[in-house]
Amino acid sequence: MTVPPSRPTRIDTMRERNLALVLREVARGQPVTRARLAEVTGLTKTTVASQVALLEELRLVTTAGPVREGGRGRPGAPVSLAAGPVAGLGLEINGHYLAACVLDPTGEVRLSQTVACDNRGRDARETLEALGTLAQWVIARAAETGLDVVGTGVALPGVITEGNVNAPNLGWESVPAAALISGALHGQVFGVIVDNEANLGALGELWYGAGQGAGSYLYLSGETGIGAGIVVDGELFRGAHGSAGEIGHVVVDPRGTTCRCGGTGCLELVAGIDAVLLAAGLADDVGASEPGLAELLRRLDDGDRAARGAIEAAGQGLATALVGAVNLLDPDTIVLGGLHAHLAPWLTPAIEAAVAHGGGKLRGGRPAIRASALAAESAVRGAAGTVLAAVLADPSALA
Amino acid sequence: MTVPPSRPTRIDTMRERNLALVLREVARGQPVTRARLAEVTGLTKTTVASQVALLEELRLVTTAGPVREGGRGRPGAPVSLAAGPVAGLGLEINGHYLAACVLDPTGEVRLSQTVACDNRGRDARETLEALGTLAQWVIARAAETGLDVVGTGVALPGVITEGNVNAPNLGWESVPAAALISGALHGQVFGVIVDNEANLGALGELWYGAGQGAGSYLYLSGETGIGAGIVVDGELFRGAHGSAGEIGHVVVDPRGTTCRCGGTGCLELVAGIDAVLLAAGLADDVGASEPGLAELLRRLDDGDRAARGAIEAAGQGLATALVGAVNLLDPDTIVLGGLHAHLAPWLTPAIEAAVAHGGGKLRGGRPAIRASALAAESAVRGAAGTVLAAVLADPSALA
Structure with a gap:
């Protein structure tokens, strides 16, 4: 979902x-x-030279080596993306934190900030105000280092329909998040782009993490809920109504308990991080935060029976859901992301065994199972990356 | 999987x-x-006229109204696809029958033949020989009515990797089906195209059946096994290794029995037609044939307890698998095809209820659930249709 930036529609010229x-x-x-x-664009050298000069004026590219009089690079010197001042802001609302990061056009993280807080059940407007405050603080700090934020991507743990967000794990029902955030962040050339955190996590992996080079993969974001981002031939697959990838609500136990979504025996009831911590006997107030996870990992290493039982149930649930996903989607690679990335050594064996057996005789190939390199940062990095993607698609908007 | 037709590579000219x-x-x-x-192609009227004339020479189009001297249509008269002589042959190997059909370029069925026989566990070469005999007989009959078969599509209930077929429900392991069928059907301009029957069923629905107009849908082929064809924006989605859509091996009961595929509690163990008939107390030798199905439907209408129990279990299994598929893929429409099309009135309520609940609060829209209009014919029609699609993509190959 994109909120149109506040600039007049331009004519799409050659x-x-x-x-x-x-x-x-x-x-x-x-x-x-x-x-x-x-050579690669098929344009004349004259056209390329004038376009490169314009991109230099827009400060999107730089030319290596000494510059000539007049400020432009030597014609023979190679051209690279500029490491600023143009920058994209990524924001994320998670059940357990707010996050922000600023990327320059090369994809380098120039600023990053995470604020731990419990957003589950917190008033949506209050959460969005806190996010707006964080965003303004980060934009101001970025400006001090000479960076100019030209657009904002926002990752939310829910399904977004025309800018309205349903996020059961936050207690949000039809919250007009896109409009509220845009109000706090006006004046950016590329405006505000709001998307599902698993989708943005998958894009974060595609652009900056474990997805690089994989054509078709399934990115799992394991937090309080579990979402998936489905990438097919390097493109995000969104489904007919924009809610593809809701793997957390795949049924893994038809005789299981009732989920917040209205269904029965959903994956996230056994493999969501809150569910795992609870089953491991870790108090809910520890939450799916990094400290809670650290304690879980310590207990797993110590051979704690409740912790081991909880992770085994989670692994079995993920195995059941992923056998289904592999049979339906036949991905190259499965990336375990979010907090599941830290649990990957404990979760992967059950998943690998199930995928090898379930339908295994039918398939041409078996997907590789990898932990995300970016872990909890995938979504916020992907969110900032969507701004850079928008710049790449239409750099003339900056003129 | 396409076996290259036996003609030299041509230069792709303007x-x-x-x-x-x-x-x-x-x-x-x-x-x-x-x-x-x-107007719609952007070509000059002269170019259009000469291309239409060539298409008339190739007998792919006709011009309505009286023809002028020289055999060509009047320039002002509308152009339509010709109802022959160019034709596509579709073939299908099912566990319980062999089928063939011939389509002319308008998509009209000009000939169709089904031979009931039990192909489960039958020697693969024997089955393929029988199919070759059926094909030659149909081609000869088509020729008698002035039709010229220019290519063949073959639907198989398995996963095809580089022309080799794994089809557990036929007892086939790595059978070089594409090469064997091509040997029996040489000399066709567009050669032989071998594909999975659920994929071809989905294309049959897209071109000639319930999928027309639906952008993104999931076509289920319910036979001995259960396959799915996933259509996204009017294109078939095949996955990274060509085996997407194996919904029959989605796990619907993690505590269930072992499947031929190596997995546990697969969908087709409760909702495949053989499984339903067996659970309904119908002897296996009735098989998933139309008579077996007719008897099942009679018993369901009579309120037979075993039959009702079997269909209820099948409906629950389908509901579990489809909640997963809907959460992952977010399709517009679900089409129940193959023999499941006849059982749709009995299966649909459980599926609709589960899809409404499972993840229902999260979604922007809910898919419609429809029975296939073509039922068991989807795959063979889709198979013949792939030939016509190949003709449309490269009509000059007929010159």
């Missing part, structure tokens, strides 16, 4: 398309010479 | 692309005038 084309090829092959850019 | 473009627009908008074709 020149604007060429500008985007040149910038995309710089991003793909950097550092890259103008001659090579002409 | 003229060939224009020919395909004009044919595709005729197929999309028929009957359509040359003036309209020029």
Whole structure:
């Protein structure tokens, strides 16, 4: 869901398309010479030179080596993405924290801030106000280091329909989050983009983490809830109504208990982090926070029976759900993300065994199972990355 | 999986692309005038006229109204697809029958033949020989009515990897089906295309049945096994290794029995047609044939307890698997196909209730659940349709 930025609709001219084309090829092959850019884009060298000059004016690319009089780089010197001042802001509301990060066009994290707080059941407007305050603080700090935030991506643990958010694990029902956040962050060229945290986590992995190079993969975000981001040939698969990937509500025990979603025996009732901690005998107030997780990991290492039982049940639930997902979607790779990334050594064996057996005789190949390299940061990085993707798609908006 | 047809690689010229473009627009908008074709393709009227003339020579299109001297239609008269002589052959190997059908370019069924026989556990070469004999007989009968089969699509109940087929329900392991069938059916311009029956069933529904107009849907083929064809924005989704859609091996009972696939509690163990008939107390030798099904339907109407229990278990299994599929894929529509199409009135209520509850609070929309209009014919129609799709994509191959 995108809230249209507050600028007039522009005419999509050939020149604007060429500008985007040149910038995309710089991003793909950097550092890259103008001659090579002409070769891969099919544009004339003159056109490439003028587009590169414009991208330099917009401060999106730089030319290596000494600059000529007039401030432009040498024609033969390779062109790279600039490490600022243009920047994208990523924000995330999780059950247990608020997070923000700022990426420059090279994808480098220039600022990052996480605030631990319990957002489950907290008033939605209050949570969104706290997020707005965090965002403004981060934007101001970024400005001090010369960075100019041109757009914001926001990751939310729910399903977003026309800017309204249903997030049972936060207690949110039809909260107009996109409008509320946009109100607090006006004036950005690329506006505010609100999306599901598992979708943004999958994009974070695709752009900056374990998904790089995998064509089709299933990214699992294991937090209080469990979402999946489905990437097919490098593109996010969203489904007919934008709510694909709700793997937390796949039924893993038809005789199980009732879920907040209205269903029975859902995956997140046994494999969501809160459920695992509770089953392990860790008080709910520890929550699915990093300290609670650290204590769980300590008990697992110590051979604590309740902890081991809880992780075994979680592994079995994930195995059942993932056998289904693998049979339906046939992915290259499964990435365990969010807090599940830290539990991967305990969860992976059960998943691998089940995937090898369930339908195994039918398949051409078996997916690799990996822990996310970014863990809890995937979603906020993906959120910031969507702004950079928007810049790449239409750099002339910055002119 | 496509076996390359036995013709040299041609150069993809502009003229060939224009020919395909004009044919595709005729197929999309028929009957359509040359003036309209020029408008929608962006080609000049002269180019359109010459391409239409060539398509008439290839006997792929006809012009309505009286023909001029020289055999070509009047320039102002609308152009339509020809109802022959070019034709596509569809073949299917099912556990309980062999089927063939011939479609002309308008999609009309010109010939269709089904031979009941038990192919489960039968020697693969023997089954393929019987299919070859059926194919040759149908091709000869088609020729008698002036139809020229230019290619063959084959639907198989298994996973196809580089022309080799694993089909546990037939007892096939790595059978080189594509090569064997191609040997029996040489000389066709578009060769032999071998694909999974659920994939071809989904395409049959998309082109000729309940899928028309639905952007993203899940087609279920309920036979001895249960496969799914996943259509996303009008395109078949195949997964990373070509084995997406194996919904029959989604786990619906983690405490269930072991399946032929190696997994536990798979959907087809409770909802496959053989499983339903067995649970209903219908002898296995009745098989998943139309007579066995007719007897099951009679008993269901009579309120027979075993039959009702069997269908209830099947409905619950389907409900569990489909809640998972809906949460993962978020389709517009679910089409119950194959023999499940006949059982739809008995199966749909449990599925609808489960889909409404499971994850229901999270979703933007709920998929419609429909019975296939083509029932057991979807796959063989889709198989023949792939030939027509190949003709549409490259009509110049017929020159």
